[in-house]
Amino acid sequence: MNTSHDAGAAQPVQHNGTYMMPVESPMRTAQDAARLEGGDAKRGANPGRRMARVRRLRVVAAQIVLAVVLIGSWQLLTTWKVVDPFFFGQPSGIAKQLKDYFTQGDQATEFGSYWSQIFTTMREAVFGFLLGTAGGIVLGIGLGVSPFMAKVIGPYIKIFNAIPRIVLGSIFLVAFGLGPTPKILLAAVLVFFVVFFNAFQGVREVDRNVLNNARVLGASKLRIVKDVTLPSALTWIIASLHTAFGFAIVGAIVGEVLGAQSGLGLVIATAQNQFNPDGVFATMFVIAVITLCVEFILTRVERRLLSWRPPSQSEAAAI
């Protein structure tokens, strides 16, 4: 829950502008609010501010209750054998498994330390992500600026998109062996389509007036792409990156489940073969945490790159 403080600090408040009041982040921690109240009695006494704080605390409380109820009932139902922990694991077992994974060093898995498995998977996912993103942006913008090529190649891309691409993993595995290459390729293929479609759409949404204006002012084709098309499509491209990284992880894991010498996918496959659901759930949990961390980083990057955007209406209204 303490990420809320960081989210507050990252709000793009402009100090030089008169257009925007520095708005309190809707998710401030209770300590922050208390400190504010002590430091500035007048602000603390503001009834609107107090109401907003109460509303935030109510949401957080409800979220905690929800988590306790869900995890608690899972634990209780498996303890009472209403649900068989042999198939569905048990929260306490998962916690113990996580502890084992991170404390047993090189003995944690048959293929080395748990950290090295995380490293393997992350490396594959990141390389795949970069490769797929680069390909998606280049081709998306290339086709976006050339209507003729878009018409010619468009249907083929739709066909490729309709193919269940996970299956490509098997082909990559046969062609490139058990190393990281097939996982990187699978991740890249999954990422490519997400980024491609967004980049393509982003280019087509470029304002015609802005484009014509740049042309009349004497911009070359290259300058138009660099100064108008690319920045304009960036909003779309960045929005796609959140989903795209999730796909990169999926590609890497699936590739590893199909056949690998190390990685989190292999850990899952092994735990499954040993009838160890706690191992599967524990690794799932770790992957979710990694994805959330990357998501957080991407959000920061997005705020930085798109800082020129006007503050959205809904942000203010949410308070």
Next chain:
Amino acid sequence: MATQPVTGVPGARIEISGVTKRFLTPSGEVFTAIKDVDFEVEPGQFCAVVGPTGCGKSTTLGLVSGLDKPSEGEVRVAGKKVDGISDGVSFMFQADALLPWKTVLGNVALGPSFRGVKKKEAEAQARDWLRRVGLAGFEDRHPHQLSGGMRKRVAMAAALINEPRILLMDEPFGALDVQTKAIMQTELIGLWEQLRPSVLFITHDLEEAVALADRVVVMTSSPGTIKAVFDIDLPRPRGAIQDIRFQPEFLELHRQIWESLREEVETAYARTAGVAA
């Protein structure tokens, strides 16, 4: 660069002769936007084009700028046939054509920068132009932080920084409130009198056309042709735009042109109403 007072680049003559522009609709039908359009804008003249909605006014501008090619006839700028983007032309649109991710300074500096002027030099020019449109001190703002009138000033500076021989304006003040519009019109005339580019100014607002222009061209409803050309012989400088509206000469010219325009507006309206019914 750009020393005060500005000497100005002389405007270029615009000759539009026998121009017809047809478009192919996606369903394969031919749509004639303008037909046999003939008129001239003298060097340094301020020419306004009025006509009912959808009569091809914007199409005409596109042909002069070189963004589009005529299906028949030809457009000449300074005696040279337009083929591709014509040199020394600037455009101002009704909607903002500013880049939202660039600062005010960056937006104004685009013109010289696109033409290969070094960044520092381009920014120095842009600073000078921002001062001239009264926006000194706003260089680092982004467009969304400015009011509609201020954005128009930025657009004006961005259009004039290249010292165009021809300024094409497509209902530039159409979206502004009445007071801001009057201020912007006065400022435009002030800048035009310094630089004297030839201006082709499209508007729906007949009062605006008569108050600003030396020549008013009336177009017919679709397909657009030239119905009449009026020379406005009100003396210059005309002073504040708000004051000129009550002079008897102004009212007389306004009445004459409206007589000519009304018929076309009514035809165009009847057509859209007929489609709706």
